Amino acid sequence: MEKEKLIWMYRQMVRIRQFETKVSELFAQGRIPGFVHLYIGEEATAVGACANLRQDDFITSTHRGHGHCLAKGGDMKLMMAELFGKETGYCKGKGGSMHIADVDMGILGANGIVGGGLSIAPGAGLSAKLRGTDQVTVCFFGDGASNQTTFHEGLNLASIWKLPVIFICENNQYGISLHQSKHQRIADVADRAVAYGIPGVVVDGNDVMAVYEAVAEAVKRARAGEGPTLIEAKTYRWRGHFEGDPTVYRSEKEVQEWKERCPIARFKKHLLEMGILSEADIEKIDAEVAEEVEAAVRFAEESPLPKPEEALEDVYA
């Protein structure tokens, strides 16, 4: 892979980490209202996947969507402004964290309904097929979402119509408080691919290169008209389900073990060893991203609130 791409991937992961860390602080200070679900610990999955996508490809995202949005090319300033509920935000303050979207960038929205994207992604795939383009759609969803009816119906439809969709299950092992072992009998969600006659691939979701390669193969298949793939990325969320979750359902030891498998530290080590980045380069990227995050917060803070009456706009086209 080209050096630039590797560095881009590293930078994206750092952007997600720093953005989320800042959001966590701001939420704790009461400066961001509503619900926020952070992606810290899972950065390699969004970045490894989106590194395969063009701007005109699509993604469907989830309630834990900040990472997907950034990796697909979302604008950090507009995201932060949306989290603050400002007029300049992605959704003019109407959506908030759970509904950030950038349709021009192919980001078909975060989603407040677990499993919501699983039914929409096949539609985006169908559209590409009918319009005769080679655009693909990546559908991100959680292990918990794999038990919704939309999982079955979405994968079935995509498989019979050979739709260009890559289903990526971000298996972070919990749906809120319920461990995967208590919400499904199987250990690998990817096993379910058999039921749809499509490839099912398990990948280390904390290894950005492994994710990249698995998704590259699936994207190739999709663009060639060979249909969908189900990829399961094994990963872990470091934070609670939502900010403020007391996380009584898991042990501190488990969290620590996963922190030791930090996807960013791991990729950094790899890049240093390969001589692609030096310690100085890394510091520079970290500092640049920190400045980008600060600028996003400033932008959000300085932006005006929406006017109340605007609440009634955008209901219909």
Place this chain on the structure above:
Amino acid sequence: MRELTYAEAVREALRLEMRRDPSVFILGEDVGKFGGCFGVTGDLWQEFGEDRVRDTPISETAIIGAAVGAAATGMRPVPEIMFCDFLTVCMDQLVNQAAKMRYMFGGKAKIPMVVRAPVGGGISAAAQHSQSLEAWFTHVPGLKVVMPSTPADAKGLLIASIRDDNPVMFFEHKLLYPVKGEVPEGEYVVPLGKADVKREGSDVTVVATSLMVMKALEAAEKLAAEGVSVEVVDPRTLVPLDEETILASVKKTGRVVIAHEAVTRSGFGAEIAAIIAEKALDYLDAPIKRVGAKPAPVPFAGVLEKYVLPGTDDIVAAVKEII
């Protein structure tokens, strides 16, 4: 009398009914050890174990479907749907299955189940976590619809709902969960289909549901200071509806405002207004007024949300328009 929060009152009703009747059980997402997304089921799993306080996968279709199947075969399930907005995921199970089985089978089955779900906005949870969808269910014969506004009513109505042999939609308002009030001890039952006059008055009737009852009482207080006497009627259950109490109040005051948090258009207020128009038109001295959410999804930003959702001031303004 001792005080409980609305959430504690719901929990007490669940606890008492589960002790009394072994066929009562809870199922839903994170209702077990986690205690429920809003903490309502709390420590119930400790007393009743994970068989009767059952964590489910994120599968609303299966939750309600399983409740229907269990109810049809001798159990009394009390499923929790984390936000009423997610009822959309299991509409078939509610509307085509639970509501109609008994009727379609010629009266041969009964479906005693209570679906608990929080409604309402006010916490910047945005469009998919803030709705009040009760009117959808009032439109479906076979379902009962309950909306308590106080801790005591929450307890009494939930006990009555669990003992009822029909599917009951039990809507709790998220902003009411921490609200405290006096709650009778023991098996306190509030029968379904009985409205409650929450405040007596003589000039205007405000028929309000759920959180809007609190707001109507605040409005009544403000208006009292200006010499306007407001009567606040809380139907408590929308199906069955206590028309008599509402009509009696309207006949007394000759003026009525109907307030709910759901979107005004095609909200349950339209039904109440129609009943009043049909049965008490001659008693009215002014047009019927409705207060509800403006016709938009519930937005995220506080300023927008506040604009869309109805509040105390909207009730005050509506009353002033007709006196």
